[in-house]
Amino acid sequence: MSRAKDLYTTEAVLAMAPDAASAKNGSDLANSRKWQNLGAAENCLWGECQGSGSKPYQTRIDLGGPAFKCSCPSRKFPCKHGLALLLIAIKADELFNVGEPPDWVSEWLAARGERAVKKKEKEEKPKSEEELQKQEASKEKRKQGRIDNVESGIDELVTFMKDVLRQGTAQIQNKPISYFQERAARLIDAQAPGLANRVIDLSATAGGDWQGNMLAGLGQLFLICKAFEQSKSNTVPELLKQDIYGAIGFNQSQEELLKNEENRLDGLFCLLGQTVTLEDRLRVQRSYFYHIESGNLALVLDFAHGISPFARVMVPGSFYQACLVYFKSSTPLRALIKDIGSRLEDFHFDWQLKGETVESARHFLSRLLSENPFIDSRPIIFSRCRVFHLNHNWWLRDKEDNHLPIKTGALDLWPLVAFSGGGEIDLLADFDGQTAVPILAAHKGEILRLEAKKTSL
Amino acid sequence: MNGIQDKKSVQETWQALKTSCILGTRQSHSLPAGSGLLLKKLAFLEEEQNKGLWQSTEDLMLARLALASLALKLKAPISDALNQELKQVSLSAAKEDDRAEAPPRALSVLNQLLTDTSNVGQKLIGDWLSLCAEHNYVVSRQRLPHLLELFRDKPSLVAKLKACGGERLRFLLSQNQDWHKLLENEALATESIEELTALFQEGTAKERTDALLRLRKLDFTQAESLIEKCFVKETLESRVSILLVLEKSLCQADQIFLQNKALADKRKEVRELAGLLLCRLYSSSYSQKLVSILRQRIKFGEKFELDLNDIEKDIVDYEDLVVKQNTMGTLGTKARIVLNMLALADPLIFKTFCEPETLVQHINASEWREPLLYGLFQCLADYRKSPEKTQERDQIVSYLTDCLLESNADNLRESSHGINFLKSLSQEKTEKLVLSRLPRWSGSGGNAAPRLDMWNYLIHHDDDWSKDFSRTIAQFIIKELSEKVPALGYEFTMNAKQFAARMHPDTAELVPALHAAAIDKDYFAQSVSQMAEIIALRKELQEAFK
Structure with a gap:
């Protein structure tokens, strides 16, 4: 008997599929006739599935994560074999022989453990004073260079916005889309991707109140541009400065954030849900965490190119003991996962979410x-x-x-x-x-x- | 930001700003007169302009837009009046279901089935819904909208969904009018006679026929008077459509309209259809007159006699149906008349001739064998469409069917009438027929039946096969796969999945044997393998609900 049935439901497993096709193929493959040497140990599952290759694919799952590994050539993650194996374990765990994992499973589990230890060691290794100073100076130089670039981009953007207002938005509908795209490209060159995205949004000159939306967008852009100008003075609070820089597209160093103790939120979280959107060939996964004690929300973003996997597989509707770190902001929402435990089993929650009217x-x-x-x-x-x-x-x-x-x-x-x-x-x-x-x-x-x-x- | 939430003043100010910006700041950049906090703040920005804070009019306008765009986010999303109006909307909630939702294993099977939109897939989805209702479960509530959308043009599946949709389905139907109309009975409960009458008079072709069908159930007299009034003015296509609606819900009360209006129509297509419907109303004078002509012309005593002299005079009223109809191109005029008259007759007429066995013997021995036999086939086949079924008629039809299957099973596929008769057989009778002929199908030599006919016999039925029958057929397939020339032809390979979808789930025991038998049978391997997959899926479906 494996623990899969206690840990996961069919719905939860299908929710882990990277796309609808994988969910369907995984369900189709969740048929014991297609598998051999099904086995289970306390925290893992394994099995062999005959695919189109000469040798059966070796699939293994670490139930703690869960983490998947399969010898099939699919670049999807988890692949259909991983999903199918977990589905069979939920449906018919009596088919799994309980015992010591074979070498190809135990070696993978051991390697996973080693990697985790090495990562932790690397993170904890102290740097010399000289290294730190050099690193800091180079970072400051890079930042100043970027600020200069952004300033010139903003100057051009303000000129562009004034030009739009001078001509009147009635003229805008006749402009080709390249009118906005060229401006956005210039902002990308000026290292201000946040502003570039907002300029692209202005180009939606169709639908109901497009002129109203465009004018509101111009107002917001102008606000950011003026705020950036003001941010050089010391009177602007640090957190607001971070928000201004964030709106322009400056990233905060995740490494530093993870070191920061101020913005951390520890405790029990419920992963309310995840959405995946495609943005410029980049898949963006938004995970909404609800902090049980405070009712605060935290939004964790993960990115993956093409069909490559996201860093973690988490089950929506599940509870995790975790430490999240908010990005610096006067209105914190986006967060990073500093540490997260395994999915909690048998956690009782009354589901009275703290919310608003x-x-x-x-x-x-x-x-x-x-x-x-x-x-x-x-x-x-x-x-x-x-x-x-x-x-x-x-x-x-x-x-x-x-x-x-x-x-x-x-x-x-x-x-x-x-x-x-x-x-x-x-x-x-x-x-x-x-x-x-x-x-x-x-x-x-x-x-x-x-x-x-x-x-x- | 208090005060900025005043929806009206924010909206008006924003509108003024918009107008300026649409025209361009070269033409207009002044603010409207009025009150409101936003306007005051914007005016304050203008004062800053005068102090030289903004370099140009456009700078000032951009600053105004920045402030106003924030105010827009904070204004009340809807007016108080609209909020009050919405408060009056009474919201209903679904009742709690006393049945549990289908188990996860069953839902996983449903997911799998929903990916197959073929006829076989739909049949299995129907089976899933039936099992769900049978095991006293309801469909998972989140899936209902998707299923309702999917079944939009599949009324049989909607009816099955209704049986296992539970309270949540009832609630959804009450919330979405499009779905509400999917279930005809529910539609009847709310649609008024006036609405249906108007729809029949003004709707599209489809709406008109739907409305007429519903109206006939709701208020037959109103429906009848409506078509009485408009029938002659309708186009040929519409007149035929109206008669097809009548065919779906034919009843004795239609006799007058059919006799007086439809049968007197100027177009042959309409008269033919009207005559056909009147013949199905065995108690109508039209049908009874036909029976009395037949009685005078056919005698089954010790010797069979058929008198066709000057028959044309007697059948003037039936000319379109009896003389002009020629479904068998090889028959002469008189043979055609005999066939068509028998085909349209009330089956009770056969009771008056002689015992069924003798009747069939006489027919087979007659020089008029073909028209008599085919007419009899058609008459028995059409009986299922008549609204005037009685126990007495059921008995004679059943008795004659058995006699024909006993002596004329080899002739069933000779004509369209025989095939219609085959299609009308009950599942039980079909299975009996196939089993009785199985040895001959698998045999060889003079006594063997046409080897590939068997699959043609089975393709005409949609009902599920019995357990024993399914097993026997699966074993027959396994046996045939080992033969040099298996009795599995094109009809089998093309329809293997459909056959599998009707097989009893317990046939899954033979799935490994089917797979094994299909190895190296290049031509049949794929279809047998598909068949085995479907049988296994049916078994999984059954198990999933346990």
Whole structure:
């Protein structure tokens, strides 16, 4: 008997699949006839699956992570064999022979352990004073060079924005998309990718109130540009400076953040859910962590190119003992995982998420904007709210009977109606002050991740 | 930022800014008159301009936009009036289901099935839904919207989903009108006669036929009077569509309309269809007159007699149906008349002639064997479509069917009438027929039946096979795979998955033997392997609900 059944559910395993095809193929392969030498030890599983190659693929799983390894040539992670093996263990663990893992499994487990130890040692190894000074000087030089670059980019951007206003936005619709793309490219050259992305957003000259959106976008850009100008003075608080630099596209050193003790949040977290979006061939995974004690949210971003795997496989709806470190900001949200334990089993949680009403969310956002005016929206939990459809519009009704329009875009909200049955749910949504864009819903320990409408199977 | 939340003043100020920016700052950059905190703040920016803080008008305008864009985020998302209006909307909630959701293993099978959109896939999804209802489970609630979308044009699956959708499905149907209409019965409960009448009068072709069908169930008299009034004014296509709606819900009360209006139509297509429907109403005068003509012309005593002299005069009213219809191109006029008259007759007529065995013997011995036999095949096949089924008719139809299967099973595939008769057989009778012929199909020599016919016999039925029958057929396939020339032809390879989808799940015991038998059988390996996969999937489906 393996522990897989106690640790994971079929739904949780399918949620780990990197894409829908892998989930389907994994389910198809979860058939014991296609496997041989199925085995299990306390914290691992293994099996051999005959694929198109001459030798069967050797698949192994460290249940603690879970971590997967397979000898198949797939670059997806976890591959369909890993998913299938875990699915079989959940469905029919009696098929697994309990015993000592074979060499190809134990060697992998040992190597994993060694790597973890080496990583820890490297992180803890002290650097000499001279090395540190040299490193610091070089970093400062690089930073100053970039600031100079950004300044020149901003000068050109302000000239561009003034030009737009002088001509009038009525002229903009006739401009080719390259009008904005060239400006964005220039900002990329000036090492200000945050501004470049905002300029690209301006180019959406179609749909309802495109002129209003463009003008609001120009206002925000101008605000950032002016704030950057002001940030050179010592009167600007350090955290606000970080927000200004963040809006421009400066990254904070993750290594330093992890060393920093100020912004850490320790304790028990629930991984409410994950979304994956494709941004310029880069897959971005957003993991929403809920701190059980404080009710604070933390957003952890992971990146992967093409179909390469994300650094960690975590199970939405699960609980973890972890230490997260927030990025420096006057309104902290984005965080890094400093340390995270295995998924906690049998953790009892009453699922009374600390959340907001429409009014309190507006006050919260108002407070955030007064500290950091560069944020566009914020993920917020609307607790005990109801979602309904009326005359082709979607609405959120909070526990105080106040309403907020829901922006669906490509999202399909009918699964949410089916999930809630018209009853109260906790809804995690991106809130921009005017509308909510649902991300996931939670009800009595069950979590529903909202997805784009499927047009076909 | 208090005061900035005033939705109206923010909106008005923003609108003024927008207008300036659309025109361009060269033409307009002044602020509107009015009150509101945002306007005051913007005016303050203008004062700064006068102090030289902003280098140009555009700088000032950008600063205004920056401030106003923040105010936009903080204004109330909807007006108080709209909020009040929305508060009046009463929200219903789904009742708690007393049934549990289908187990994860079953849901995993459903996931797998949903990836197959072929007919076989749909059949298995239907099986999944039936098993779910049978085991007293409901479908996982989050999947309902996806299934409803998927089953949009598959009413049989919607009906099955209804049985296992539980309270959550009922709730979803009440929330989404598009889905609500998927279930006809639910639609009837809410759609008024007036709405349906209007839809029939003004809707698209599809809407009109749907509305008429629903109206006939809701208020037959209104439906009848509606088509009475409009029928002659309709196009040929619409008149045929109306009669096809009648065919779906044919009843004795349709007789008058069919007789008076449809049968008197100027177009042959309409008259033919009307005649056919009237013949299915055995108690109609139209059908009874046909039976009385047959009684006068056919005598089954000690000797079979058929009198066709001057028959054309008697059948003037049936000319379109009986004389002009020629489904068998090789038959002469009189043979055609005999075939069509028998095919349209009330099956009770055969009871008045003689005992069924004798009747079949006479037919087989007659020089008119072909038209009589094919007419009888068709009559028995069409009986299932009649709304006037009675115990007495059931008995004679069943008895005659057995007699024909006993003596004329070899003739079933000779004509379309025989195939129609084959299609109308119950699953039990089909299995009996196939089993009785199995030795001849697998044998060789003079007594052997056409070797590949068997699969043609089976393809016409959609019902699930019994356990013993499934096992016997699987064993037959295994045996045939070891033969030099297996009795598995094109029909088998093309439909192997469909056959497997009807086999009893316990046939899965023979899956390893099927796989083993298919090794090195290049031509059949793939189809037998697919068959084995589907059988195994059906077994998994059954097990998943235990």
